[in-house]
Amino acid sequence: MTDDLRGRLVAAGRWCFGDRSGLVLWLGLVCWFGLTWRVGIFVVDTYAMGNTLVALADGQLRVTELRYSLTFGTQPGLREYQGQTYGRNYGMLALAVPLVWVLEGVAAVVASRLLLAGLWAGAGLALVTQVAEFAWFDRGRTRAAGSLLVLTLFVASVLTATELPRDRLALVALQLSTILAAATAGLLLYRLVDRFHGRRAGLAAGVALGVATPVGFWATLPKRHTVVATLVLGVVYAFAVSRTREGTAALRARAGAYALAGYITWIHAFEALFVVAVLGAVDLLTARDRSVRALAVVGLVLLIASTPMLATNYAISGNPAKPPRLLPDLDNDAEFSPAPAGTGGDGGGSTPAGGGATPVGNGTTPGGPAAGPDNATGGGNGTPVRTPDATVTGSDGGPAPPSLFDTVRDGADTVSTFAGRNIVEGLAVLTQPERLWHIFVRSGTIPSVGYGANNYEAIELAVLEVLPLLGALAALPVLLGRRVRARVDETLPALDPRDWRPVHQTDLLVVALAAVLTVVYLPRLPIHTALTVRYLHPVIALGGYGIWRVPAVRAAVSASRWAVGSYLASLGFALVVLVGGIGGLGLAVGEAVQYNAYWNLAAATVCAVGVVGWTVSDRVSDRLVAVAVALPAGFATGYLLLSGLIYFRYGSYAFDVVRVLADLLPAL
């Protein structure tokens, strides 16, 4: 390899990962998520996602092949327009398309199951080579021991390998794409926290996001939440960079934030709307450069980043302002026999018309809600489809494109209908303490949730139960009180947000994003099959940042060995009491999940007491607060591991060696 090429690779690596720690973190998270990865479908919406990905990988938007199907009927998440069937979340699926091509290409020479084992081993070996370069490891011994471990796992996976049909590879690619996205979320949080609080806190934050938050839970379950959460963290990171840099570098980072926010429109226009609005507001409030040039640049970037979404909408319905989610559901009672690829035209009436009358948002969908908040507004019924009588027969048979005025009016209608209604209804929920208690603190059996979709198992947890590290935020009132007092004492308080320190400007963006993305989803919550309140997934990822802004939590990792030791001890303790409870008490699924939730809440309480104690008193040592913070992290990891190995069983383990080990554990 020439020095020039090597130099460029290193530069590209540095741009992506920051430094070796970032790369190690990313690879480590990929390997960790792989541990409990099961190739299969957990939430029923994934059938439609998988089939849409198959279509997209074949170069078309409309779904013409049902490669993945539970029944011969239709699947939640499929949309219908003029007799053609479409999916949704195209921006997320587009990221998985290259993976489909690569996996299916390599599968020509490698058996599918072994391909997965090979990828895992490859990531493991890359991890070993990078870890071995750290100064505190003996390079040679680390490489030898690490290689042996990877080889052992690989050989064990090969010896126990079961068949994996090649037609599952698109689903594998979809899952792999969210695994990579979740690992990237950890990397972004590392770089964000590193920027303000140094490498140690950054690494701890990145690791914690993957091993002790629901980000780890959803990494292998290919829903949009993971990708949106990653992009939201990317927006915050780019914003933070823009506030710590000057001149062109600052503008470039700022444009990057808008680009990432704009890309979300292609995945979920509803969520993107609020992310863009909040980013725009906080950016204008805190930007030192409000020149026309700067605004023109970020506006143009936002428009370019939204172009894939506009183009997709245009290709499907002829209306750039109408994302697939606003099209009618494919009638759930319809027998779906897709037209063979290439027939095009009007679809030959293969799907019944009149899908616009389909009631949506019903709670009877087995395994999962069909969509996000747009269901609450009546799906496609709120915005009538303008279908001109004289249609232009393109390859997709779409109608004549609406005028620019119509498009803008449609867009404005959509925004006012959805945004306005959800914000108003969300704010109304804030006056319902019992409902908020069930969403944020303690689940149990929640009266308003239709558990019938999941056999009456109380598996829907509250935010604090799935992210007990949030207990650390109990110190916020104390910290805010101190800040207010300090402000009052200052002779010239910095009231203009443009004069704030970058970290406080970033805090403002995080708080605003978390508040808005929470409020707009409150009307839908609590709901069945949310499991970890998945609609609030981006907010939970932002919570992963908030935790590390608390000085006591950073103090907890000031002594690395003590922090790691406390965490491992907590994890060991958690596994003993959780697995012991399952075996000893003979728990059913719902009981086991709720039993875990109680332990998580207890750990969150210990964390809150420890962190508040450290904040208000000098007598609480760093080591003590390390134990208090490690406890909820250990129990949260316990929940992730047992969800992967005991609580929820579906599909086949990506690596059969894990299946063999899981069979040794007590079953529910």
Add this chain to the structure above:
Amino acid sequence: MDRWVPFAGLFVVFVLLGTGPLTGIDVTSASASTFGDGNATVTDVTVDRSALALTPGRFGTNVTYLRVPAATVTTDTVTDRPQLLYIVSVPGLDIRLVERQVVTAPGRVRLAPDDRATAPGRADGTYDAVLTVRVQSFTTDRTVARTTVTVGAGQ
């Protein structure tokens, strides 16, 4: 010591290519849940009938659970890949649980279906339950044990 990583990498590539479609050597086995032809001779079936019960859910689960005992099935001879089915049926509660396991060698197999939650307020009486063990393959399908139990919330 420095050659470990390249060695491991080459070994992985060698195994992947050596067991793929190019060579035709297939090292993967059928999925553990794939059954085929064959038969099994069952010599003993043990089920703790008294353990079948309706009891309240714990830890905040406000539902009644049907607690299902495991069935231990002993097989004498096994040919090919038949599967053992343990079916717990409570028609009055609209519950039918099926636990299955493919057997490839004689021995003891434990079939333990998950407990099943019932809709709140649904399970308030006594119900007849049928517990069945079957041997099934593409060439055979027969019941080897069947028993009925009455189960009730207060029992």
